[in-house]
Each structure stands twice: as structure tokens, then as C-alpha cells.
Amino acid sequence: MELRYGELSKQRLDCAILTFLQHFRKSFVGDYALHSSKQLYARLSELLGIHDHSLLLVAIVRKIVTNLKSYSQSKVVIDHALSIFLEMTSGSMLGKLLLKLDIIKSIISHHDKEHFPFLDDYRCSRSRTTFYFAIAALIFMEDSLLKFKSSMDPLLQVFVSLESTSDATFHSDDVKYALIGLMRDLRGIAMATKSHRTYCFLFDWLYPARLPLLLKAIAYWTDTPEVTTPLLKFIAELVLNKSERLAFDSSSPNGILLFREVSKLIVAYGSRILPLRNAADMYTFKYKGIWICLTILTRALAGNYVNFGVFELYGDRSLADALDVALRMILSIPLADVLKFRKLAQAYFAFLEILFNSHMAFILNLDTSTFMYIVGSLEAGLKGLIENISTQCASAVDKLATFYFTDIVTGESPSSPAALCLAQHITNCPGLFQEILSTLFEIIIFGDGGNQRNLSRPMLSLILINEETLTNIKGQILASYPPDQQQHLSLCFEKLMADITRSLDLNNRDKFTQNLIRFKNEFRSKRYAAILT
Template sequence: MENLAQLEALCERLYNSQDSAERAHAENTLKCFSVNTDYISQCQYILENALTPYALMLASSSLLKQVTDHSLALNLRLDIWSYIFNYLATRGPKLQPFVTASLIQLLCRVTKFGWFDDERFRDVVKESANFLSQGTSEHYAIGLKILNQLVSEMNQPNPGLPSTHHRRVACSFRDQSLFQIFQMSLTSLRHLQSDVASRLQELALSLAHKCLSFDFVGTSIDESSEEFGTVQIPSSWRPLLEDSSTLQIFFDYYSITKAPLSKEALECLVRLASVRRSLFVNDAARSKFLAHLMTGTKEILQSGQGLADHDNYHEYCRLLGRFRVNYQLSELVNVEGYSDWIRLVAEFTLKSLLSWQWASSSVYYLLGLWSRLVSSVPYLKGDAPSLLDEFVPKITESFLTSRFNSVQVGFPDDLSENPLDNVELLQDQLDCFPYLCRFQYESSGSYIINMMEPVLQSYTEKARLQTCDKNDLSIIEAKLTWVVHIIAAILKIKQCTGCSMESQEVLDAELSARVLQLINVTDSGLHSQRYGEVSKQRLDRAILTFFQHFRKSYVGDQAMHSSKLYARLSELLGLHDHLLLLNVIVGKIATNLKCYTESEQVIDHTLSLFLELASGYMTGKLLLKLDTVKFIIANHTREHFPFLEEYRCSRSRTTFYYTIGWLIFMEDSPIKFKSSMEPLLQVFVSLESTPDAVFRTDAVKYALIGLMRDLRGIAMATNSRRTYGLLFDWLYPAHMPLILKGITHWTDTPEVTTPLLKFMAEFVLNKAQRLTFDSSSPNGILLFREVSKLIVAYGTRILSLPNPADIYAFKYKGIWISLTILAREIKGS
């Protein structure tokens, strides 16, 4: 008993002490309970006799670790299993919640690990049911907690348990017990419906949700991704799902509970709305189920109950979004009451778009639903009206207006707040919208043009002024940014059915012409002094996104020379073919590379567009005809492109030179290669003439970093024996000593060694068999020798340096790249 009092004091310190040294000492002293199997009986003694919850917690968590980490004898595990059940039945109601939770986790872990070892473990559901029938609410809660934890435990893999074994257990549990547990959750929900003890309601709802979220087919769906597809409920559950009271109980719970309980009820409905089609015997049963879902969602819209709570609102939008994934428009239209339902959903969508600040992340599901409905219109048979013609144009216009109004309010300049800052995410969110625009393209197209014209007009006028209110200008730019992103999204998807190809191309031309007019203005007059402004950078990134989508649809590889787009663009702007348009795009790329020195994002985005153009088979060939591109290839120096001077943009240099490499090697001319490498040669010459005494200066450091990043880009672009040979002969033997000198002088500076080693790793990579020299050539051996010198020089020095705090950046990263180089040069023969 004395020892027990000491142990309780230690446990108190372990779980409660603020002093980390004290906690560590307690942890060390008590470690034996969870590591040594001889202490299992002591854990039982503690559970029997200890008075503090912390000592009980220690015993329980130590047993959990023992069961997970050691393969204990079967009898011992069965003893622990029945002991915990009895313990929870007799003492459970008086225990602290965290102790109960720990004991229940232990119970479920023993059950899972022993599932195939003894039949008795499978009685876990029957044993838990005894708790539900004992009459006291405390026991009822423990029973529900055990079932909750059991479903979770069976559904998630455990470290230490092979995944195949986990899957076998999960499937066996699914087939033998899960349906029974789901039935128990429904019985509990009905039994507790009039009960005010919301804790029990919460446990029963949570249990139903866990059963419906079970990984039925072992695909371990990613819950965070929105499209978890259909829920593959086993056929044996069919009678329960075809029984209308199953769906109804969740709608009832939504109406009688408050958040967060009501949200859990909606989550169960989202799951039920996603049940696979083939579960139902026939179309009639499925239609009945769908009608019930529609009636339930309609009643929520009519009363508006609970939707003022943000979580409920978001989950409700997800529920409406499931209609698009699992049901066809033709099925929805034939349900009685469809017209009321679609009208209410349209009103709800319009209201959501107006309160965009509050609902921005949820609107995505609603737009998804509408875009799916619109896409299904051409396949609609029969004469039941879909009513989409009436609602979709309103929704499209409301969306556009809401985006404009969002600018008026002005987002704080915090990046997480402004949707225009994350271009990729923004494009994902705009994915569904183009389908709505193209549904009634003529009306929505002219609506966009009417919105854009006055703003564009005002922007053009501001360019002529000497000064202007900055805030005023940034609002105009934000509006233009939205419109350009929306037009880009529309061009991303080509035609929709139900409207002629030609008329859509003419409208594409009308919208594109407005963006092309804008481009003439962005870099002129007053605007050409605003490259440091965030709103200007957002606008330029939107324009780059527009070019990316426009190129895929109308320039180069799949260019449509017969396209009506160019005929209309010729009338509007005199751009009668895609070479002229390419010239506009490249002009913008060149301007961005010249004018942006600070904004890494704009530079990166510009370079990725440039690379896309250069690496397209057709567009690459077309680029070489343009004067701007010839200028870039001949003059890639920091005088012309100041971003090369900016250290924070130095990573972008690799992409820049990769693109230039593509273009140089497309021409297939050794003379062209030599003249294009002239700017890099100058850097080599200046570094080679630097005396050792001043080799450790910042100027040398940044010149070396830049040079290595540039060379890596050029090396990445060599895709054949011949092009690789040009680079090899240019570098070896003349310039190899400088690279060796760089690594020996700067070993302790990862900023220099990492780009240098990465260039080397690219240089020795034998991709596309580019590293194949003639049989009589010693070049392979010479390259191996040069690289070996480099690795030895780096390796001997780095290993002898002391270890700093950030050992990965300082040592491990360089060592890892060195080992990559070794592996590649041995593989590359």
C-alpha cells in the first residue's frame, strides 16, 4: 500500500506537473509498466486498489501498450477482456471520463487483435448490448461508447498490425457485426428521441455516423476530399434503407436538436444520400428513397431551421451537392414536387451568393449541383419541365455580381483572406461555373461584357493620369482580376451541347478581345509604375491564367485554323491567326520578366507559361519565328531581366534557363548554342579570374548560386546525345576546375553547395540515353573522374564539420544529393 501511495504521487506528477524535468523523471520511473510483461498483474492490482484517476489511467494506458506491442498469451488476453467488461459494469459509472475512454480503447484493441484467435472475442456486441439494457443512463452511455470505439478501432489500421490482417478483421467485423450495431444505433435514436439527455443522443448519432462512414470496400477513402463517391453499403442492409423511417429519424433529429448535434444528423443524411444505386431492388424503390430525400431537404428550406448556424449550413450545402453525384436530372424531374424543390434550391442559392462572405466555402457545392443539372439537360427525355432556363441565368448573374461586390467591401490584405491570391484554388472553385455560363451563353456573355466595359474604360482613362488614388485603382484592378479569372475558366472548357459551335466561338472571341484590350492597358502610362502593388500582381497572374487556358483551346497543337474565333478577333483587334496571338502572349511574358523584380509568384507563373509554350511541339516551333523570343535567347542577362539579380527569385532561374534550353536545342545549331551561352561564359570568365583571397565574398557567392541554377536548367533541356554533347564539350575540360573550386571553398554554405550538387545530379543523369558517348571516346571515364573529385572534395570536408542545430539543411541534404549523384553515375554506365 505504501508503494501504491508513492505510485499515485508519481502518476499525479506525470499527468499534471508543469515542470518538464519532473514529468520526464516520472515517465522514466513508470515506463516498466508499459514495457515489461511481468508488470501486467501489477496493473490489475492498481485498477483494483488505486484511488486517484491518474493511477487508473496509467494502468489502463500501460495495458493498452502491452497488448499492442507484445503478442500476449491467448488466455491472458481473454482474462483482460472479461476483466475490463466486468470492471466497466461495476465501477464504470463512477470513473472519470478519460479513464473510461482509455479502458474502452483497451477493450476494443484486445477485441480487434484477438478477433480470429477465439470466438469469445466476437461476443463483444452482445456484451455491449447488456449495458444498454441495464436501465441506468450511465451504463447506457458506456455501452454506446464501447460500440463507438469498436467501430472506429475496426475501421482504422493499427501500427504493428499488418494491413492485410487489419483488412481481414475489418471485413469479418463488417459481415458479422456492423449491421447489428447500426440497428442498435437506430433503436437507441428512437428510444432517446424524447429524452432530454443530449449526451446519449450525441453518442447514438455518432454511432450511426461511424457505421455509415465505415470503409466497406477497403479503399480507405480520404474524408477530406469532397468526392468520397458512393457509399458501398452491403446488400444485407437493403430492408433497413428501404424502410422510410430510417431516413426520417435523421431528419427528425435535425429538427429537434441544436448544433453540433444537428450537424451530425446532416452528416448521416449526406452518407445516406450517397448510397450506391445498385442497393435498391428496382427503380421504384430508388425513386421512393429520392422523393423522401427531396421532401426532407425541401422542408428544411421552407422552415430555414438551423441554417443560421454556419456548420449546419455548410453540411446542408454538401447534402444538396450529393444530389448531383448520385442522381440524374431525369430522375429528379420525375419526382412529385420537383418544381417546388428546384425553386427553393434556386432561392437558397441566390441568397447564399448574396451573403458570399459568410457562405463562400459552401457555395461551391451549390454551383456544382447546378452545373451538373445543366450538363444533363441535353439527355433529358420526356416532357417534364426542368425549369433550369428560368433559374440558371439568375444564378449566373448573381454569382458575377457577388464577385464584384466582394471587391467593394475590400478584403484585408492578409493573404489567407483574399481568394484572388491562391490562383490554383480559385480555378478549382470556378470549375463548375463555366457550365452555367455556357448554358445560356449569349445572355451571360453579354452580361459579363456589360460588367467589364465600364471598368475597363475607367482603367484605360487612369493610365493617362499622372497620379491617382491608390485605393481606387486597386478596387478597379480587383474587379478586372475577377472578370479575367471568370473568362479564363469559361475558355478552359470548350463547347457545351445545346448551342452551336460557331456561335460559342464568336462569343469566346468577344470575351477574349476584352482581355486582350486590357493587356494593352496594363503596362502603359501610370500602370507601368505599379509593379510593386499587390492588386496589380493579382491582375497579371489572372492574365497569365487566361493565356494558359486560351492557348490550350485556340493556339498551337490543336489550333483550329478554321475557327470562327480568329475571324471575329480579326474584326475586333486585327489578330487574324494564332502566330499573332502568340506574339501578344510572348510580349506579355517578356514585359513581366523585365518589370517584375520582386514578385516571385508572378515570375514563377510567367515562366511556367513560357515553358508550356516552348515545350509544346507546335508552339515551340512557332515561338522561334518571333523577334521577342530571338531577343530573349540572345540577351538573357540581368540588364534585360532584373529578376535574375534578385536572390529571392533565384529558384526561378532554373525554369527560365530550362525554357531557353528547349528553344536553343530546337534549332539544332552548334553556332547558335555557343552564341546563346555567351552570357554564362562571361560569368565563368569573371569567376575564374577571381583570386582565392577574395573568393569568399558575397558577390562571388551569389554569382555561383545563379550560375549553377542556370546550368541546371540548360542541362535539364538536353534530351538527346547530340544536345548533351554540346553542353559537355562546352563545360569540359575548360570550366570543371571552377566547379571544384566552388565546392571546396563553400562547403560550409548549403546555399551554394545545394544548387551546385543539384546541377551535378542533373548533369550525370542518363535520361533518354543522352549520356552515350562513342565507343572510342574516353568522355564517360573523364566525367566519372571529374564528378568523383567533386564528391570526395565535398564529402571529406562536410563530414569533418561540427553538427549545427539544423543538421538536415546543413549536412544531410548535401549528403543525400551526393549519394544520388553516385547512384546515377554508376547506373549511367
């Protein structure tokens, strides 16, 4: 029997059967299905004994379960079956129909490796996340804390077993594979928490008793990405405030408690991964873990469920330590490598954007060389071809330039410590803002991106800081064209600042955006017309 299931032809046949059942189900059962006809079920009853939609669902689920139990060594079939199972659990009406079935109740009660052997096969370990995503989606539909806790018993047993493992044997293959599976399972369950209530089911189950194991796993397995990657990805899912599921009450400390645990994990991982310098595959062994850590911090900082002022007020270093180790991690990666790996770049610039948006003081308190490196990397991101990264960099630059304009240029004198730091940085690097503005003009004139509105924000801020900068850039750009074209192109610059006041209010920004789009179109058309003539 096992040999038959190992044959490629048999696997292809069962995938084809699953595809047929998937489309058949969509047509006759589901939230948006067509009304099933009496003739259809009359014929199904005659041929297969299936006379209503419940029996049809039983047949489909039974086929999925059979494949999950039989193809433990075929990831293709397992993933195909799980994708259809997850799709079925995603609809509210269909999910409620599934919960009435005995076969679904059996899956919810028995979801361990004894009943589903693929869970014990490392080749299918990634599939565990989808499996538990689907199961948890069904469990949370019942909205019962008791049923949730009882369904978590198999995972609790894994936790207890790992927690009781001695330090001497914690670095063994059995522990390694158990941790990998557990983290993938938990990530799937976390993905299924779509409301505050269901999220709290999971959070209260984890905190505080279960989280120390994660910290221990990080300490023992830092150099093993097979363990750290699923662990960190689980944490990245746990801190994501999608659908306001982390909207804790004002009297609840849970947001702060969650961030403190996250900080411990980030510091534990970062402090141990930083010394790694010459691995054969730096992305796998270092950069991947770092970009997941940056994603965790970005989501936590932007989640709007933590009052970060509490940490400084009460002398808690959770935020400071997390930001410090994150900065050390990004500085340990050459900028060329950041730009080379897309996921790393996306995490890097998203993290910088949230720092400039919400934690400006941290950036400005850096030494000038580090500050210049960070701002220089934003300029490199602006030049990139990935539009969302360019937009994030533009947002960060605008926050910096706006802070300088409002707190230093238009203020009587720098008053806050952060403003004094920024003034000193600019004194040490007087050409910084002009260089960035020049880069933005190059992108607008020669680039083909569709995010002119986002780029216009920092451009106006930079121009208002020192309007002579615009004059200098205008001269540099016009000097690069033949004399007979300069007059035409000069008119475009004159119109750019038409009706623009010395203000960064929304109306003035919108007016500048309109002028900039017109500037780009006219500048290009006049330049091309001059070339053609």
C-alpha cells in the same frame, strides 16, 4: 476506485500503456507485422502466460475494454482506446483474428450503455461514432445478415422507444440525448459499410420503417444543433457513394427512394431554419446545418445512383423542392460570411459546381439578379486562396461558358429553353464574361497557385465566345505598365493564341493550357527583367 480513475496521473499512465501496446502489436501482430520470434513468446509465456498472438490480442483488447468501462468521464482516454481499437479492426487479417476471440464476440453482443458506461455520458457522445465504426467493421467482416440484424437490436430498441414517445414529450431532454446518441451510432455503422452488400444491410434495416423518426426529429429539434448536426452528418454519410457501395441494380428503385427521403429531410430542415436571422452565433445555429445540407445534396447529386430525369417525368417534386430550398438557404447567407467560414465555403462552392455540371437548367431558369449573384460568387471564389475552391469555381464557369459557346455562339440560334434563358441573362449583363476573364488573367499573372490547368479551361471558353474580349483585356493590362515594357509584354499575348483553333475539343484545350503556362512564365520574366533594368 472511481476517484483513482479520475486522477490525471492515472489517465496519463493508461494512455502511455495503450500507446506501448499499440506499437508492440504493430510489430508482432497484424497485416504487415514482422514475424514473431520464438524467443519473444517464450519470454512472454514465462512472464505473463502469453505464448501466442491470440493471447496477446486478448490482453490488448482486454486493456482497451477495461479503459472503455472505467474511464466513462475521461474523453481523452476513451478516444485513445477507441482509436487503437478502430485501427485494429481496419486490417482484414487482423480483423479475422479478432473475430475468433471470445472477448470480441462479447463486445459485438453487448455494446449497450450497461456494458460501456461512456455511452451514457454526453461528454463522450462524439466517441460513439468511432465505437460503432469499429464494431460494425467487425460485424460486416462476417458478411451475415442475421448477425447484423441481431447486433442492431440495442439500436432498434432505442428506435422503438423514440417512435412510441408522444408528441407532447418528444421535446424533452431524454429524447434529445437519445437522438444524439442514436445518430452518432448510426453514422459510425454507415461509415463501416464499404461494399454494396453491407450497405444494403443497413439501408434495408432503415428503409422505410425507421426513417420517419428522423423527419420527426428534424421538425421538433430544428433550433437545436446538438440534435440536427449529428442527424444531418449521418445522412451525409448515408448518401456518400464511396467504393460504389450505392451501385444499385438497374431494376432497383432504392437510389430514387433514398433521394426522396433525403429531399424530405432537407426541405423540412431548410424551411424551418431559413427564418433564423439574428442568433448570437449564426454559424452554430444556422450556417453549420446549411453546409451539411449542401454536402448531403452535393453527394447525392454526384453519386451516380439516381436517374434524376425520373422526377420530372413522373411529376415528382423531390428534386425541384430540394434544389429550391437549397438555393433559398445559400441566398440567406451573406457572401462575406460564406467566404469567412472555410467549411461553409467548401460546401457552398462544391454544391454550385455540381449544379453547373449536371443541373444547368435549374441555374439558368433563375431570375437575372439571382443568376448574377451566383456567378458573382463564383468570381469571388476564384480570387480566394483555397486552391480546391478556385478549381471548383473554374469548373463551374467553364461549364457555363462552354454551354454559351456551343449552344448560342456556334449554333444557328438558341433553341432550348435553357439557352434562351442564358442569352437573356447575358443581354441584361453584357460585361459578365469579360469581367470574369479579366479576373482569371489577374490570377494567372499575379497569383502563385498551381492550378493553371484548371483555370485555363474557362479562359479558353470565355475567349472563344468573343475574341474581342481578349483584345480589350490585353489593352487594359498593358496600359497599366510603362511604355517601354509594353512591347515585350505584348509579345506574350501574341504567343498565347498561337495554333489555337475555334474549338473546345480536348487537344485544343491542352494546347491552350501549354500556351498559358508559357505565357505566365514569359510575362513574369519579361516584366521582372524590365523592372530590374
